[in-house]
Amino acid sequence: MAVREVLVYPDPRLKEVCTPAEIDAQETDELVQDLVDTMYDSGHSVGIAAPQIGVCRRVAVVDVSHSKLGKKHNHGLLTLINPTIIESTGSKVMREGCMSVPDYTGNVERAREIVVQFHDRDGQDQVVRCKGFEAVAIQHELDHLDGLLFLDRVSNPKADVFKRKQ
Amino acid sequence: MQHFALTIIGRDRPGIVSSTAEILYQLGCNIADSSNNILGGQFAMILIISHPTITDRDEIEQAFSQLEEQGLSVFVRTLKPGGEQRPELPGELCMISVYGSDKPGIVYQVAKVLSENNINIIDLNTKLIGTAERPVYVMMCETLLPENLETDELKAMMNELKNRLHVDISVRTVTPVEL
Numbered sequence: 587m588a589v590r591e592v593l594v595y596p597d598p599r600l601k602e603v604c605t606p607a608e609i610d611a612q613e614t615d616e617l618v619q620d621l622v623d624t625m626y627d628s629g630h631s632v633g634i635a636a637p638q639i640g641v642c643r644r645v646a647v648v649d650v651s652h653s654k655l656g657k658k659h660n661h662g663l664l665t666l667i668n669p670t671i672i673e674s675t676g677s678k679v680m681r682e683g684c685m686s687v688p689d690y691t692g693n694v695e696r697a698r699e700i701v702v703q704f705h706d707r708d709g710q711d712q713v714v715r716c717k718g719f720e721a722v723a724i725q726h727e728l729d730h731l732d733g734l735l736f737l738d739r740v741s742n743p744k745a746d747v748f749k750r751k752q
Numbered sequence: 753m754q755h756f757a758l759t760i761i762g763r764d765r766p767g768i769v770s771s772t773a774e775i776l777y778q779l780g781c782n783i784a785d786s787s788n789n790i791l792g793g794q795f796a797m798i799l800i801i802s803h804p805t806i807t808d809r810d811e812i813e814q815a816f817s818q819l820e821e822q823g824l825s826v827f828v829r830t831l832k833p834g835g836e837q838r839p840e841l842p843g844e845l846c847m848i849s850v851y852g853s854d855k856p857g858i859v860y861q862v863a864k865v866l867s868e869n870n871i872n873i874i875d876l877n878t879k880l881i882g883t884a885e886r887p888v889y890v891m892m893c894e895t896l897l898p899e900n901l902e903t904d905e906l907k908a909m910m911n912e913l914k915n916r917l918h919v920d921i922s923v924r925t926v927t928p929v930e931l
Contacts (some may be wrong), residue, residue, distance in 0.1 A: 633931050655927060683930040691928045719929070726931040744900070 610709035637732030646727035669704035692740030762824030854887035907920030
């Protein structure tokens with residue numbers, strides 16, 4: 587259990603394509619715990635991917651249930667091990683920012699609804715349908731696993747006006 | 753390090769950014785924030801630049817004389833210390849769309865209400881669209897509400913303005929999300 591440092595671009599680890607994680611392995615479980623701890627510790631984050639803490643594995647966690655935007659549609663804490671999006675429909679634009687790219691936000695268009703397949707923390711194969719903010723958050727985190735940042739997807743940039751938690 | 757605001761405007765053509773950036777590079781200037789857009793047939797550049805040793809704005813303006821000869825207007829403003837730093841901008845972010853038949857005073861009336869209520873405009877774009885016979889004015893305004901003002905209050909103000917100006921106005925909150 588540990589809160590890890592969140593890497594900030596231009597750390598090269600954020601631009602790598604991650605390799606699959608081992609299912610049902612202690613190493614993977616520890617990584618998941620670190621991700622969960624780091625995400626909740628930041629206070630405002632709704633998701634984090636393994637490369638953001640310097641681990642090049644296809645693992646991310648998402649939890650939008652505490653966020654106003656995610657209250658309505660969410661699956662609580664999602665532990666996404668080796669996730670793939672198998673279906674996506676619609677589109678939704680949100681102004682995204684990222685813990686790994688401070689002081690910058692931009693409008694990004696993503697699918698409104700997705701079906702994501704992944705292994706959960708217990709190694710079970712899962713297929714979940716997500717929409718709205720949760721779907722956006724998952725797509726943002728999954729991009730990290732392929733070395734993509736929201737900067738690669740911005741349609742128009744905006745000045746950073748986050749109400750940051752100190 | 754001395755910071756300057758540099759404004760360049762002139763008839764749009766390919767190469768304006770390149771020529772500007774080349775001069776800045778040769779001078780040894782850094783470009784920090786900048787906004788560069790086509791407005792009508794003009795290309796308008798606004799840049800915050802800095803230089804480790806140059807403190808005299810004339811020196812910078814001088815370097816741009818060749819651009820002025822090409823029909824571009826160049827203006828340099830010396831920033832006071834700290835003038836290059838964006839202050840903390842707390843408050844709810846609201847996008848206001850105003851559009852309707854073109855008439856005098858749309859920007860003024862909207863901005864007046866915002867200003868009177870201490871609402872900060874942080875991004876404003878306006879565009880004249882439609883035909884010469886039926887011109888339509890579009891104003892997109894991104895604002896920050898002061899802490900004591902609710903979005904619904906802004907909506908009410910804009911609704912009143914909408915009826916008074918006979919334009920369409922909509923207000924929506926923008927929630928930047930950190931993922």
